[in-house]
Amino acid sequence: MKMFTVTVSEIVDEARDIKSFRLVRSDGGPLEPYSAGAHIDVMGPTEVVTQYSLCSPPHRTDSYLVAVKRENGARGASAALHDRVGVGTELRISPPRNLMSVVPGADHHVLVGAGIGLTPMLSLAFALHAQRQPFDLHYFARSREQAAFVDLLEESEFAGRVHLHLGVTRADQYQILERALSDLTGASHVYTCGPEDFMARVRTLAEPAVGEDHVHVEHFEAAAPVDTDADVPFELELDTGEVFEIPVGASIAEVLEANDIEIDTSCREGICGTCVLDVLGGTPDHRDNCLTVGEKKAGDRIAACVSRARSPRLIVELP
Ligand code: FES
Structure with missing residues (x-):
């Protein structure tokens, strides 16, 4: 790296x-x-x-x-x-x-951050404001004392688009989210970052209106562990034609490194996206938290540090 x-x-x-x-x-x-x-x-x-x-x-x-x-x-x-x-x-x-950027051409963008999850929403808000795109920013924090950048938000040129929700109860939070996400269309996009259960709630409320590909989630935690009992070895073929066996208990990245083939890694937990490779053939078994729902469905990219294959052979392209 x-x-x-x-x-x-x-x-x-x-x-x-x-x-x-x-x-x-x-x-x-x-x-x-x-x-x-x-x-x-x-x-x-x-x-x-x-x-x-x-x-x-x-x-x-x-x-x-x-x-x-x-x-x-x-x-x-x-x-x-x-x-x-x-x-x-x-x-x-x-x-x-x-891993999460402004999608051009939306009829409305809704940014929803909770706690420290405000931070990616801030740069998105600066960009949307500069591009004169329609957006709203909802920021949830336990109290004003625990909310970062409140002064900056209140003094920003887009202050009129900022909705602070400080110290709200869990029940109120649900209703606020429902309202915030109620007027969306299939051309709207929603971006969220915060605790996993918060983002799951945003996703549940937004997806019926905008579709799962229009909800963009920024994770800072690894995906929940999966049951690995049914894991089996699979073959990894590189675009160079070389083939390696990926045994149970080892990742694609580990096997490549053991064979002196360098790939960039950072978090090694499926969060950061550094190790993502293009898939040329076979079916990935995604276990990461960095690819989008759409990318996982398409199956043409894989996080080499955590994900495996559902097919006997996976063909990938080295960067
Ligand atoms: S090294 Fe971070 S996602 Fe693989």
């Missing part, structure tokens, strides 16, 4: 347990432009790589902004960013990667 060094130029306490980090290239050069909804891998003091959405306006290439919530998982990576990183600290990051 290609990573480069950045320096933290600013740290802001955005909310309880949420800090934002502004990152600039350590060599002083401009950063790669990115499209709204992108995320980067960040390697902090623990050397554990974690993914964070870019939440600055996408056209800005002088710096990237990420917001980090202190959490218990990822072997203390977020706590280390909170506690051991200051202005001037150098971090390693990957170039931006995009």
